[in-house]
Amino acid sequence: MTNHDKNLNQAFDVENLPKDLFTFEKATDDAEGLTTKPISFWQDSMRRLFKNYVAVVSLLIIVVLFLTAIIAPMLSNYTLTGRVNQDYYKFAQLPPRVPVLEHFGLFDGTLIKEFTQGSLDEVGYASDEYKIVGTFTRNRIEYLKVKEYTYKYLDIEDRYFIFGTDILSRDIWTRVWYGTSISLLIGVYAAIIDVLIGVIYGGIAGYFGGTKIDDVMMRILEVLYGIPSIVILFVLFMFLTPGIVPIAIAIALTGWIGVARMIRAQFLKLRDQEFVLAARTLGASDTRIIMKHLIPNVVAQIIVMASFSIPSAIFYEAFLAFIGIGLDLSKPSLGVLINDAISSTQGAMTYVYQLVLPSLVLSTLMLSINLLGNGLRDALDPRMRNN
Amino acid sequence: MSNVLLKVEHLKQYFKLDRKSKVKAVDDVSFDIYEGETFGLVGESGSGKTTIGRSIIRLYDITGGNVTFEGKQASGKLKKEERASIARNMQMIFQDPMACLNPRMNIRDIVAEGIDIHKLAKTKEERDEMVYAILAKVGLAREHAGRYPHEFSGGQRQRIGIARALITNPKLVICDEPISALDVSIQSQVVNLLKKLQKELGLTYLFIAHDLSMVRYISDRIAVMHKGKIVELADAEELYNNPLHPYTRSLMSAIPTPDPKSEKQRARFAYDPSQHDYTTDEPKMREIRPKHFIYCNEKEFQAYQTEIA
Known part of the structure; x- marks a missing residue:
């Protein structure tokens, strides 16, 4: 016995501690009582989202842009392609003018x-x-x-063109908002196609992860990923008539790969979780496991992926329009408008508003959706933050 | 002794690592579990305890051997009704209370999953009543049913896992280290609950754990596993009082005691598998005393016999 132990034993007579020093503490029944309301995952996420001011402001901006894109062309006196006046020389290239x-x-x-x-x-x-x-x-x-x-x-002081007119004397206000709705549509379509193909493909590969099916599917995906998408697009538009859906399909052609990879990784991770094993021991079918246990656990990531997929599709479309692929002049997107503006500004700063205004709307839209996507990611999947 | 509920014969479970090598997670293991008993399975990490549990309940396709449940074949290819019957009568409680509940489902749906899969309730009210009844059995209130897993503590989650396993009224429950992830005060709570439920519902447990004192407390018989093989199998008291296999002894020497004085004297010793010479004489399970089996060859058997004589 060391000195230290001896001292300890003298200080506390371990053998003969009085019994009455110790009493049993009984756990009370109300220890497990409930004081708060049940909160589901979605309620919790929404609460986190609405605490994020940047995301809330972005959401508001998106709503405003979205509503304006629908309402503004409807309320406008001018049409998408029609001249604002018979005297179109006089009404071409008018600068923006807003009352007040x-x-x-x-x-x-x-x-x-x-x-x-x-x-x-x-x-x-x-x-x-x-x-x-x-x-x-x-x-x-x-x-x-x-x-x-x-x-x-020009002696037309009674007229107001909010965003001015272009070289063919068309109202830019009407065209910009119409273009915004087209861009949004392309973005949403592309995101839906991305997610749909990505979830199905990645889901199958992930659920059967480690088998031959998974192996083959992943190799196909890698080959597809290796082909530069711009080349596919050039080839594609030799056969396709330009339009919203063909462009969306073309953009989604490579966009789904990221979604598929993410979903596969998530499925691989979730598949061996104990709650999935528990469902399996209860005799759950594959369909039930996928629909009830796997998909609900990746919905958050799917939403986040989709919210980042929309702005990148919009931007990609604008880029394609800018380099002149997939132009559909009867349904001009913001990219088409920007492309038009480049030629009509004639290289001078004079008519630069024609270029700036659609670009500004495009940038605001993309920035807001991106920031909202960030907010959604933080709210839905707090572990993904800082990645 | 009562009837044999589960019979495991020469169970083999190999996992392929790549084309050449494979892991023998469970290698030729046989044992019986009798109705109403608690069969403890102990061993170090990676000894194949969990794998045995999962192979029995058909989470893995077994490599070889036979599992018989209630006298009926329970391994290999089975008809859909047979599979459903096994799923109803054989259930599992999992190790990690954090991972064993789907975070997106509320407790009512988690517990009722067995009801939904086997269509045990005709109406929504009947389903709810069954859920409330089983929640009450594991000591949870019906108000808990609308809540989500993240709102519960580890012990509560484990009880929800137990409720989920018991909803189909199973005969055999495989407890896969159900208390390893809980802190000590909650461990006793859960183990006592399991004991209480066993008495009330006439359950049979296959209790997998590495906490030897806890296994001794709950088990009627205990099997000690090492590297995919059962090395010793005996009644709980017999095993703890007369451990024979050097690996069992090594395990016993590692049990801490809640007494500082005897704890200080306790000598731990490591198990060295190279002490066995199995090159000429093949080892197998031999009954050294009634109901006390040990994995050894003929020569070792003689040595053990002289030791206990």
Whole structure:
């Protein structure tokens, strides 16, 4: 016995501790009483989502953009392809003009144009129709920067075109919101196709993970993943007539692969969880296990994947339209509008609003959906944060 | 002795690692479980305890051998009705209370899964009543039925797992380390609940664990496993009082005692499998005393006999 033990034994006489020092504590019945309401996974997630201000604001912006995209073209006096006026030379390339805002110098129906002294005189502005805002020298020629009060100059001061008109005198406001709804549709269609194929393919591979079926399916997927999608798209659009659905299909052609991989990994993980084994020992069929135990546990990830799939599809479509594949001029998406604007701005800053406005809507839309997707991911799957 | 409920004969369960090598998780194991008893299965991690449980309940396709349940074939290819009957009468309680309940389902649906699969209730009310009755049996209130797994503690979750297993009114319950993941105060709660339920419902348990003192407390007979083989099988008291196989002895030497003085004297010793020489003389299960079996060859058998004489 060491000294330490001896000291301990002297301090506490272990053998002869008085029994009455110890009493049994009985667990009370109300220890397991319930004080709060039951909370399902979805209620809990939504509560987390609505605590995230960025996500809430993004959601609001998306709702506003979505509603405007539906309502604005319906309320508009102008059509998608029709000219705003018979006199289309006069009504082409009008700058944006918004009531009230115009008094603050925003959207006030002015264009900044460049003139030499001689060419300015040729135009023959009245004195209240223009203002010289600066001068600069290019190739040793003096230029004037002139602010043109376009609506006044053309004598149409009673008209307001919120986003202006394009080179073919079509109303850009109507076209932008129509384009937004087309872009959204393409995004949603592509996401649905992505998720549908991805879940089925990945689900089958994951459920039969480790077998021949899984092996073959994964090798096929890797081959598909290796083909550059842009090449497939070029080939595809030699045969397809452009339209919303063909473009969505084309975009989803490679988009589903990520979803399939994720779902497979999740299924592989879940398949050997004890609650799945428990269902199996109870005699559950494969269908029941997949529908009741596996799918409900990946719905959160599916929603997150879909919410990231939408903006990337929208962006991809805009990119395709921009390089001129899959253009459907009768149903212009935001990408088509941006592409149009490039040619009609004629390389000058004067008509840059035609390029900026649809781009701004596109960027806002994508940013909001991405931020909402982030919020959804944090809310639905807190473990995935910081990944 | 009462009737044999489950008969396991020469059970083999091999897992392929790749084309050449395989793991013999369970290698030629035979035992009987009698109706109403608790059969304990102990052994170190990786000795194949859990695999035996899962092979019996058909989670794995067995490599070889035979399982007979209530006198009927319970392994290999079976008809749909036979499979359903086994699923109803043989149930399992799992190890991890966190992973054994589907986080997306509420307790009512988790517990009622057996009812839904085997269509045991005709109406929704009948189903609810069955769920409430079984929840009451495991000490949970009917208000718990609408809740989700994450709202419960480990001990409560384990009791929900027990309720789920008992809803189909099984005869044999395989308890796969049901208390290993719980803290000690809750372990006794769950073990006592299992004992109480066994008395009330006439259940038979196959109790898999590595906590030797707990197994001694609950089991009637105990089998000790090592590397996929049963090395010793005897009544609980007999095994604890007269362990013969060196591996069993090694295990016994590892049991801590709640007394600092004797704990200080306790000598643990490791088991060295190389002490057996099985090159010429094949080992097998031999009955050294009535109902006390030991895995040994003829020479060792003689040695054990002189030891206990």
